[in-house]
Amino acid sequence: MTKNEIAEVLVDIGVLLELKGENPFKIRAYGSGARILESMEQENVERLIEAGELDSVKGIGAALAQKIGELYTTGKLEFYEKLRASIAPGLVEMLEVPGLGAKKIKAIHEQLGIDSISELAKACADGRVAGLAGFGAKSAAKIAEGIKNREAYGKRHLWWLAQEVGAPIVQGLQKLSQVERAESAGSSRRGVETVGDLDFIVASSDPEPVMAWFCELPEVKEVTARGDTKSSVRFDSGLQADLRIVPADQFVFALHHFTGSKDHNVAMRQRALERGYSMSEWGLVPSEGEGTAKEKAERGESLPADSEEQLFAHLDMAWVPPALREGRGEIEAAAEGSLPRLLELGDLRGAFHNHTNASDGKATLREMTAKAEELGWEYLGIADHSKASFQANGLDEERLLNQVQAIRDQNASGASQTWVFAGSEVDILTDGQLDFADDVLAELDYVVASVHNAFSQDEAKMTARIIRAVENEHVTMLGHLTGRILLRREPYRVDVEKVIDAAIANQTIIELNASPWRLDMDWRLWRKAAERGLLCAINPDAHETSGLEHVAAGVNSARKGWLGAEHVLNTRPLDQVKQYFTSH
DNA sequence: GCCGTTTTCGGCCCGACTGTTTTCAGTCG
Numbered sequence: 313m314t315k316n317e318i319a320e321v322l323v324d325i326g327v328l329l330e331l332k333g334e335n336p337f338k339i340r341a342y343g344s345g346a347r348i349l350e351s352m353e354q355e356n357v358e359r360l361i362e363a364g365e366l367d368s369v370k371g372i373g374a375a376l377a378q379k380i381g382e383l384y385t386t387g388k389l390e391f392y393e394k395l396r397a398s399i400a401p402g403l404v405e406m407l408e409v410p411g412l413g414a415k416k417i418k419a420i421h422e423q424l425g426i427d428s429i430s431e432l433a434k435a436c437a438d439g440r441v442a443g444l445a446g447f448g449a450k451s452a453a454k455i456a457e458g459i460k461n462r463e464a465y466g467k468r469h470l471w472w473l474a475q476e477v478g479a480p481i482v483q484g485l486q487k488l489s490q491v492e493r494a495e496s497a498g499s500s501r502r503g504v505e506t507v508g509d510l511d512f513i514v515a516s517s518d519p520e521p522v523m524a525w526f527c528e529l530p531e532v533k534e535v536t537a538r539g540d541t542k543s544s545v546r547f548d549s550g551l552q553a554d555l556r557i558v559p560a561d562q563f564v565f566a567l568h569h570f571t572g573s574k575d576h577n578v579a580m581r582q583r584a585l586e587r588g589y590s591m592s593e594w595g596l597v598p599s600e601g602e603g604t605a606k607e608k609a610e611r612g613e614s615l616p617a618d619s620e621e622q623l624f625a626h627l628d629m630a631w632v633p634p635a636l637r638e639g640r641g642e643i644e645a646a647a648e649g650s651l652p653r654l655l656e657l658g659d660l661r662g663a664f665h666n667h668t669n670a671s672d673g674k675a676t677l678r679e680m681t682a683k684a685e686e687l688g689w690e691y692l693g694i695a696d697h698s699k700a701s702f703q704a705n706g707l708d709e710e711r712l713l714n715q716v717q718a719i720r721d722q723n724a725s726g727a728s729q730t731w732v733f734a735g736s737e738v739d740i741l742t743d744g745q746l747d748f749a750d751d752v753l754a755e756l757d758y759v760v761a762s763v764h765n766a767f768s769q770d771e772a773k774m775t776a777r778i779i780r781a782v783e784n785e786h787v788t789m790l791g792h793l794t795g796r797i798l799l800r801r802e803p804y805r806v807d808v809e810k811v812i813d814a815a816i817a818n819q820t821i822i823e824l825n826a827s828p829w830r831l832d833m834d835w836r837l838w839r840k841a842a843e844r845g846l847l848c849a850i851n852p853d854a855h856e857t858s859g860l861e862h863v864a865a866g867v868n869s870a871r872k873g874w875l876g877a878e879h880v881l882n883t884r885p886l887d888q889v890k891q892y893f894t895s896h
Numbered sequence: 897g898c899c900g901t902t903t904t905c906g907g908c909c910c911g912a913c914t915g916t917t918t919t920c921a922g923t924c925g
Contacts, residue, residue: 334897337897337898337907338897339897340897341897341898342897344897345897345898371898371899372897372898373897373898374897411922415922415923416923446915446921447915447916448915450914451915451916454914498925508925511925537912537913537914538913539912541912541913542913554925570925574909581909590910591910592910593911593912594911605909606911
């Protein structure tokens with residue numbers, strides 16, 4: 313088993329132990345063990361397992377090391393098999409119902425003998441759930457509602473679309489006379505590709521009218537909680553939003569706290585404790601003394617912070633951009649002053665993977681060029697589909713060469729400030745051959761190679777197929793590495809590490825497809841890949857003029873992957889890009 | 897289950913909201 317597969321088993325064990333009513337700290341140990349494995353290099357994991365030294369890693373002790381070793385060598389774990397056999401799958405599923413946690417599920421299971429969601433729905437309806445100790449009519453109704461809405465509401469939402477909902481709400485809050493400060497927080501502020509809900513933090517000494525404004529927004533379908541400091545609402549799309557209102561001097565602490573991530577916060581609190589402080593959304597207070605952190609903060613014992621920079625400075629750290637707050641080494645980097653200078657949208661001077669109406673785009677070459685010019689881009693790459701992508705009206709050799717000529721003519725005419733590169737998004741056929749012969753590819757400025765069919769090939773075949781394309785000397789960059797469509801289509805099975813190795817060895821770029829539905833290659837892979845020499849291109853994969861603006865989503869993902877301008881080809885000036893295409 | 901220059905036992909991040917209670921447990925983030 314690979315380290316990531318092992319990590320999945322560990323996470324699963326944590327869930328099952330929770331349903332068993334195990335010690336919460338034991339459960340946490342499995343979860344953190346999984347995260348540690350995920351953040352390690354596969355080779356390091358293998359080396360440590362084989363040397364019997366895996367337990368030297370902080371967070372992995374003797375018990376976890378033994379289980380990981382067993383999974384690595386045999387692909388199985390007796391402990392896990394037995395555990396899984398002892399718990400009905402329906403109980404695991406019940407965790408997805410809002411308001412149901414391990415303890416309540418355990419009570420329902422043990423006292424009513426229920427082990428499936430459908431039986432649970434019946435027991436809510438006939439009053440058996442309401443009759444349980446610790447439950448009542450309201451809990452039963454809430455569970456029934458949760459089961460009914462599980463499909464629609466359990467879903468995560470695309471970051472890009474959630475932003476479009478959230479941005480006007482923040483602006484609206486900021487305009488209210490009772491509001492001193494208002495910001496978006498949560499996974500949306502961190503720019504995670506999908507978000508569970510929206511979080512808003514407001515500083516105000518007069519919360520009631522602000523709560524009322526929020527709960528009465530026209531797009532609100534349901535108010536699920538309404539308190540003095542926190543309210544939650546649900547929009548028609550199923551997207552949930554939380555508003556938290558705090559006094560002005562606590563705003564920065566609340567903003568940081570609710571921006572997260574959880575892993576980041578845990579590490580920050582540990583760092584605070586090492587310095588004799590206890591940190592919460594209420595402030596940064598001495599850990600000694602009477603009362604809770606909240607009470608201390610209310611007595612004015614918190615260190616002051618008007619900005620997040622000050623908050624981090626109290627812990628002897630540089631400010632960490634929200635994009636990096638994922639508990640992936642940013643704490644250490646901020647402490648030693650080695651945070652990267654992250655890519656910014658303004659660093660981009662163009663992009664390469666875009667379509668016109670010659671294949672499946674909606675806009676003409678001229679319209680796409682005009683939009684690029686409006687965005688201030690020095691260059692635009694056109695890479696329409698190749699003939700094997702029949703469904704996308706892919707170009708054959710003749711149409712492609714005509715398009716190349718049209719692009720050359722347009723550049724020569726001087727009609728646009730934006731230079732256009734002639735490329736192709738050429739299909740990688742099932743055996744790894746390309747859809748155009750080498751002499752055709754040689755006519756182009758650059759080539760994007762992508763997989764568009766036979767997604768169900770096994771991992772070995774798919775990996776070999778893509779690597780063969782990566783090794784082709786005409787291929788400039790690999791398009792959407794895994795083919796995933798967020799929340800809709802799983803990635804195809806491919807050994808991404810091997811493809812990255814091959815791309816580095818062959819000096820082939822891997823694209824960061826900036827379509828908000830793709831964001832592929834995933835940001836979690838970029839930091840290490842770039843450190844090892846992989847070059848990135850941020851490509852909107854635009855199919856209409858407005859699609860070019862999706863580069864913003866790609867920049868966001870690149871930042872989460874710790875990339876700076878130096879890692880991205882399309883931050884380079886036109887002359888350097890021309891030179892790159894000539895020499896690669 | 898993990899960890900340790902106060903430690904090999906006794907901690908492990910912290911608080912709000914809800915629904916059930918009459919002081920709190922469970923859930924959630």
